[in-house]
Amino acid sequence: MNESSLKKSLSKINLGGLRYFDSIGSTNDEALAWAADGAKDFSLVIADEQTHGRGRLDRKWFTPKSSALAVSLILRPTAPMRPHLSRTVGLAALSIADACLKLGLPTQIKWPNDILFNGKKLAGILIESVWTGEDVDSLVVGMGINICKESVPPLENLQFPATSLEDELGESAPKREDFLRDVLSAFLARREHIGADALIADWEEKLAFRGHQVQILAGSADPVTGSLDGLESDGSLRLRDAHNKSIIIRFGDVSLRPIA
Ligand code: BT5
Secondary structure, X not given: OOHHHHHHHOOOOOOOEEEEEOOEOOHHHHHHHHHHOOOOOOEEEEEOOEOOOEOHHHOEOOEOOOOEEEEXXXXXXXXXXXXXXXXXXXXXXXXXXXXXXHOOOOOEEEOXXXXXXXXXXXXXXXXXXXXXXXXXEEEEEEEEEEOOHHHOOOHHHOOOOEOOHHHHHHHHOOOHHHHHHHHHHHHHHHHOOOOOHHHHHHHHXXXXXXXXXXXXXXXXXXXXXXXXXEEOOOOOEEEEOOOOOEXXXXXXXXXXXXXX
């Protein structure tokens, strides 16, 4: 992938702007600065390599050269989108899942921000925001997607097993820029309907560990355990405890773990 092959593949996508880097610290950092500096809606930052790619809680996200997609999409919420901003992580996850399904790979979404294939992490999402006073001025949707085998970190660096499109599809794995085109087209199509019940239904249908016992860890708080039931209309997670009572898990820096 280089800037010109990227522009060719994305020629039919209506981007607000595009910044391509051979190497960068983190595309999310660049996108946050660009958003604060007036980037248009649906502007994209993309890099061939990240030297300080970030996950949540400043965990490291591994993006070696010429192997993965590291992109950050800037969204400027319109009035109809504003009540549904908490669904954005689901929108991004479903867009990646749609593009995978087009390749014949049915993926699952590990709430809140991971895309899994066969129980292994294929992609992660990091959403950050720029505020003006009490209003969200823009959102930055960071997506890291493992395309080539080299993008998968060594096992000892992982809390969860990982995979790549090449590991799953071999030689028929797509080029990075072509896969990105499919993710962005799916994102645009689904964004039109971000407030619809269907978005939650589609997201719920793809939830990993549904009906299974899971544990939710949030900072130093005691872990919460229950059976994974589904989603609330804002995208919060609903568990059922041993007495069949609902427990609602709001977004935040929480981690979900299946209980064997
Ligand atoms: C995430 O965090 O999964 C969000 C990752 C978002 C990365 C994108 S790349 C473009 C944009 N620019 C950035 O700087 N970030 C975004 P989290 O759920 O906290 O998972 C982080 C954990 O995933 C790490 O602690 C590792 O265990 C694992 N990990 C790191 N790199 C990985 C990779 N390439 N594939 C699979 N797992 C990985």
